[in-house]
Amino acid sequence: MADLVTQIGPLRLQNPVLTASGTFGYSDEMAPWLDLTRLGALVCKTVTRAPRAGNAPPRTCETSSGMLNAIGLQNVGLEAFRRDKLPFLRDCGAPLIVNVAGETVEDFAFLCRALSEEDGIAGIELNISCPNVAHGLDFATDPHLTEDVVAHARRATTLPLFAKLSPNVSDITLIARAAQNGGADALCVANTFVGLAVDVRSRRPRLSNVTGGLSGPAIKPLALRAVWKCAGTVSIPIIGVGGIVTAHDALEFLIAGATAVQVGTATFAQPRAVLTVIEGIDAYLNENGFRSVTDVVGSLKLD
Numbered sequence: 001m002a003d004l005v006t007q008i009g010p011l012r013l014q015n016p017v018l019t020a021s022g023t024f025g026y027s028d029e030m031a032p033w034l035d036l037t038r039l040g041a042l043v044c045k046t047v048t049r050a051p052r053a054g055n056a057p058p059r060t061c062e063t064s065s066g067m068l069n070a071i072g073l074q075n076v077g078l079e080a081f082r083r084d085k086l087p088f089l090r091d092c093g094a095p096l097i098v099n100v101a102g103e104t105v106e107d108f109a110f111l112c113r114a115l116s117e118e119d120g121i122a123g124i125e126l127n128i129s130c131p132n133v134a135h136g137l138d139f140a141t142d143p144h145l146t147e148d149v150v151a152h153a154r155r156a157t158t159l160p161l162f163a164k165l166s167p168n169v170s171d172i173t174l175i176a177r178a179a180q181n182g183g184a185d186a187l188c189v190a191n192t193f194v195g196l197a198v199d200v201r202s203r204r205p206r207l208s209n210v211t212g213g214l215s216g217p218a219i220k221p222l223a224l225r226a227v228w229k230c231a232g233t234v235s236i237p238i239i240g241v242g243g244i245v246t247a248h249d250a251l252e253f254l255i256a257g258a259t260a261v262q263v264g265t266a267t268f269a270q271p272r273a274v275l276t277v278i279e280g281i282d283a284y285l286n287e288n289g290f291r292s293v294t295d296v297v298g299s300l301k302l303d
């Protein structure tokens with residue numbers, strides 16, 4: 001049997017497959033559909049200091065091989081998260097990564113400090129790359145701001161820290177290096193690509209926010225390239241995310257240099273997608289004589 005155990009910086013996981021933030025809620029609604037103890041880790045919906053109602057509907061729409069969303073970080077806020085969501089999440093049997101977002105570096109530090117007081121949190125993912133809120137992309141599109149926000153978060157917590165990058169930049173490797181310099185333990189590559197869909201009958205945007213973030217199979221080659229570029233630039237682990245539906249999709253990311261992957265949009269059509277990805281990676285490793293998943297990471301042949 002192949003060994004799926006994966007090390008993401010200081011975090012040791014039973015396998016390299018995580019859920020992607022915002023596509024798995026706070027996991028309580030997913031629990032009837034799949035055995036959460038089988039996940040590599042669970043990344044919950046972004047938490048902000050104050051509750052957010054999100055953008056007005058319509059805020060999702062289907063596109064060719066993908067979807068656009070402009071949810072706008074709807075969430076219950078830190079206080080209700082700690083009181084109402086954390087008790088289930090910390091006992092659900094999967095390592096919990098809490099994804100956080102703020103408007104200032106102090107917000108990010110505050111959230112990291114507050115969550116560090118709680119038991120049962122395995123790590124924090126910094127969402128510095130939300131395309132659907134005012135200034136949501138600021139941190140991840142400027143290397144100085146990236147390094148600063150990660151450094152503030154780093155000083156506020158000893159928990160494993162992931163920085164979730166934006167693909168909406170001209171050179172993601174500059175941002176990756178900045179996040180590493182700021183003290184991130186790993187990079188999550190990447191968030192959604194900003195896009196637009198138009199209703200030709202009304203000649204209006206299909207989303208109330210006008211633009212939204214594109215996710216799903218449509219973005220896989222783009223995300224894969226971003227992962228490959230980042231993996232060639234930094235020494236910290238990369239968590240690949242973007243368009244993963246099957247185990248073969250996930251394996252492409254691992255071979256391109258990701259240490260782990262996240263499954264997002266696929267979950268909406270197939271709530272058990274994350275488990276079929278884990279099972280398929282296991283089968284591939286056994287069929288191809290790999291003893292450990294770590295043997296495929298970064299094994300892309302270029303000659």
Ligand SMILES: Cc1cc2nc3c(=O)[nH]c(=O)nc-3n(C[C@H](O)[C@H](O)[C@H](O)COP(=O)(O)O)c2cc1C
Pocket residue numbers: 020021022023045046067069071073099127164190191192214215216217219241242243244262263264265266
């Ligand atoms: C409906 C929806 C909501 C999302 N909400 C968040 C969020 O709250 N925080 C975050 O960091 N990423 C969020 N994302 C981005 C995903 O975590 C992921 O980075 C992106 O969708 C690409 O992966 P995928 O193609 O597998 O979905 C959201 C994506 C979707 C589709």
